[in-house]
Amino acid sequence: MVGIGPGSKEDMSVRALEAVKKSDTIIGYRLYVDLLRDITSGKEIISSAMRKEVERVELAIREALKGKIVSLISSGDSGVYGMAGLVMEMLHKENICLPLEIIPGIPAANAAAALLGAPLMHDYAVISLSDLLTPWETIEKRVKNAAEADFVMVIYNPKSSQRNWQLKKTVEIILKYKNAATPVGVVKNAKREGESIAITTLGKMDQNSIDMMTIVIIGNASSFTFQNYMVTKRGYNLYSSTNKSEKPKSEA
Amino acid sequence: MVGIGPGSKEDMSVRALEAVKKSDTIIGYRLYVDLLRDITSGKEIISSAMRKEVERVELAIREALKGKIVSLISSGDSGVYGMAGLVMEMLHKENICLPLEIIPGIPAANAAAALLGAPLMHDYAVISLSDLLTPWETIEKRVKNAAEADFVMVIYNPKSSQRNWQLKKTVEIILKYKNAATPVGVVKNAKREGESIAITTLGKMDQNSIDMMTIVIIGNASSFTFQNYMVTKRGYNLYSSTNKSEKPKSEA
Numbered sequence: 051m052v053g054i055g056p057g058s059k060e061d062m063s064v065r066a067l068e069a070v071k072k073s074d075t076i077i078g079y080r081l082y083v084d085l086l087r088d089i090t091s092g093k094e095i096i097s098s099a100m101r102k103e104v105e106r107v108e109l110a111i112r113e114a115l116k117g118k119i120v121s122l123i124s125s126g127d128s129g130v131y132g133m134a135g136l137v138m139e140m141l142h143k144e145n146i147c148l149p150l151e152i153i154p155g156i157p158a159a160n161a162a163a164a165l166l167g168a169p170l171m172h173d174y175a176v177i178s179l180s181d182l183l184t185p186w187e188t189i190e191k192r193v194k195n196a197a198e199a200d201f202v203m204v205i206y207n208p209k210s211s212q213r214n215w216q217l218k219k220t221v222e223i224i225l226k227y228k229n230a231a232t233p234v235g236v237v238k239n240a241k242r243e244g245e246s247i248a249i250t251t252l253g254k255m256d257q258n259s260i261d262m263m264t265i266v267i268i269g270n271a272s273s274f275t276f277q278n279y280m281v282t283k284r285g286y287n288l289y290s291s292t293n294k295s296e297k298p299k300s301e302a
Numbered sequence: 303m304v305g306i307g308p309g310s311k312e313d314m315s316v317r318a319l320e321a322v323k324k325s326d327t328i329i330g331y332r333l334y335v336d337l338l339r340d341i342t343s344g345k346e347i348i349s350s351a352m353r354k355e356v357e358r359v360e361l362a363i364r365e366a367l368k369g370k371i372v373s374l375i376s377s378g379d380s381g382v383y384g385m386a387g388l389v390m391e392m393l394h395k396e397n398i399c400l401p402l403e404i405i406p407g408i409p410a411a412n413a414a415a416a417l418l419g420a421p422l423m424h425d426y427a428v429i430s431l432s433d434l435l436t437p438w439e440t441i442e443k444r445v446k447n448a449a450e451a452d453f454v455m456v457i458y459n460p461k462s463s464q465r466n467w468q469l470k471k472t473v474e475i476i477l478k479y480k481n482a483a484t485p486v487g488v489v490k491n492a493k494r495e496g497e498s499i500a501i502t503t504l505g506k507m508d509q510n511s512i513d514m515m516t517i518v519i520i521g522n523a524s525s526f527t528f529q530n531y532m533v534t535k536r537g538y539n540l541y542s543s544t545n546k547s548e549k550p551k552s553e554a
Contacts, residue, residue, distance in 0.1 A: 141529075175428075
């Protein structure tokens with residue numbers, strides 16, 4: 051189970067790259083498998099459409115049981131709304147024991163954050179707005195509780211062509227607890243083709259520009275913007291701490 | 303600002319490795335700079351003790367203003383309780399404009415999760431228990447709200463020699479909302495020397511084994527354990543979905 055990070059090969063870990071290179075079979079959602087094209091030539095490639103996760107996992111297990119080395123690809127981190135959990139659920143259900151490795155990747159949230167500046171510098175909550183697998187009441191409760199406790203909030207799957215009211219409702223809930231001037235970062239296709247980065251506010255967010263490939267990061271009460279960046283303060287007192295402490299030691 | 307991931311070079315991104323290699327000066331907390339020893343020979347290395355973050359950032363900015371290429375190192379992701387935010391705060395305060403790049407890394411939370419299995423497969427909240435920079439009331443409110451909304455919870459900085467009551471208090475609060483049988487993963491020194499991984503429950507967690515280098519992951523109501531893994535269900539219905547949809551397309 052390989053998390054390839056946001057998309058470009060440069061953002062993969064060395065461990066993930068090596069795992070793909072030594073695999074016999076590469077399985078994943080078409081878009082993500084295509085991103086790896088130049089290191090997977092000569093391998094068996096099985097790519098499929100979105101929402102075919104269960105079939106992909108069954109296939110990966112079947113191939114692995116034949117003795118093949120299989121890389122099952124997720125974008126971002128395979129453990130964050132990715133394929134790792136589904137593999138484990140399936141192995142558990144079928145009572146299968148397989149040698150496996152979960153190779154973490156840079157999650158989409160953190161790739162988006164780095165493009166925006168440093169919005170995740172303090173406690174944050176990661177929430178998917180997709181109610182395909184989760185009751186909307188559960189999602190709504192999480193949105194409310196996270197906003198009320200002033201978490202920085204990372205929204206995955208904010209909107210799709212079929213799901214078009216959840217984000218609006220989410221913003222309405224958050225506005226009960228957070229100021230309309232709270233900075234919001236909107237990142238689409240982080241570090242891959244079609245990348246776009248926008249910084250706006252909770253009150254002025256243009257929801258039309260948002261789709262399934264977008265990560266939305268909503269700041270906390272100490273988030274601010276400057277130059278083209280969105281930053282959340284960590285709480286350092288930059289005006290008093292510098293004289294109190296000893297100098298760092300130079301080793302070379 | 304370079305996030306090097308949990309520690310071993312294999313878990314760094316290609317981009318982070320390249321950035322370090324082309325830098326003139328490497329600045330960071332001693333432990334993390336030491337992890338990079340074999341790719342930093344011949345470079346100016348400035349490492350310092352913990353809690354000297356402000357000095358490190360001032361130094362990095364000073365060196366960069368001289369025209370040097372500086373890598374300021376954080377473990378994990380530099381944007382998660384790391385150095386990226388502090389650099390931005392300092393540039394903002396001093397009104398300095400510098401060419402800069404924030405290179406994300408695999409956060410400690412995600413590295414720990416991958417070692418445990420797949421505990422972060424559903425909505426999760428990341429909370430630091432360090433009250434050095436954050437009022438305890440704020441932390442406690444976040445713990446309460448996250449537990450109440452059944453987030454998977456990732457605890458950073460759970461305990462240190464000086465801060466020894468916060469984790470106990472945190473578990474007490476969580477136990478008001480989550481079952482004592484909820485799986486808990488405890489990972490120390492993920493992917494570096496001294497690594498230890500334990501899976502326990504909220505009710506039976508041994509708080510003595512926990513220190514500043516430990517990440518604690520507390521499951522949600524659908525987390526479970528099997529073999530040596532901790533997994534949070536995503537919500538797939540594994541018994542009905544497989545027959546409904548078309549077969550994936552094989553491309554090779």
